[in-house]
Amino acid sequence: MFFHQNRAIELLRQGSGNLQANFRDGQEEAISHIVTGTQRLLVIQKTGWGKSFVYFIATKLLREAGFGPTLLVSPLLALMRNQIVAAERMGLKAVTINSENTDNWEQAEQQIFSRQADIILISPERLANQDFVNRI
Structure with a gap:
């Protein structure tokens, strides 16, 4: 599957309620990695980094592409x-x-x-x- 960067940032802004929000270092790469499904991925970050956004945005992109x-x-x-x-x-x-x-x-x-x-x-x-x- 292809990673749609513009859709991912749109979802981040929608989910955060901040129209100016941008990804933190590593978030976009993690989402892309999950969506393209090339390998396993382990993300270890401190509380508040935004791991949930990684899960949710990747899920939304995959569901929009017809995945479970x-x-x-x-x-x-x-x-x-x-x-x-x-x-x-x-x-x-x-x-x-x-x-x-x-x-x-x-x-x-x-x-x-x-x-x-x-x-x-x-x-x-x-x-x-x-x-x-x-x-x-």
Whole structure:
């Protein structure tokens, strides 16, 4: 797939709510790397650098190209809530499955199976649940 730089910066500005926003060092390269799918990528950055923007922009570009949803493992429930809001500002349909929202799991799973979900945020312990791994 081809990386669309102008669309990526448009999504950054939309997601951040800042029409003058520009990528931080390494963000655009990370997004391009993910979207073109040439190799695996490990991004280690400090809190506040904007890793979520990398995930969300890459997801949006891939979904617009017809690819499936992204699975994001997020260890902090408060961060997960913030990530959902940020993803939705970018026009992504985000669903979450974690220990805090067990009453909503069935609805989230329906959105995943019907291909409505763009990004699925889960807590790490979900990966230890074999039933979850098999179904989702």
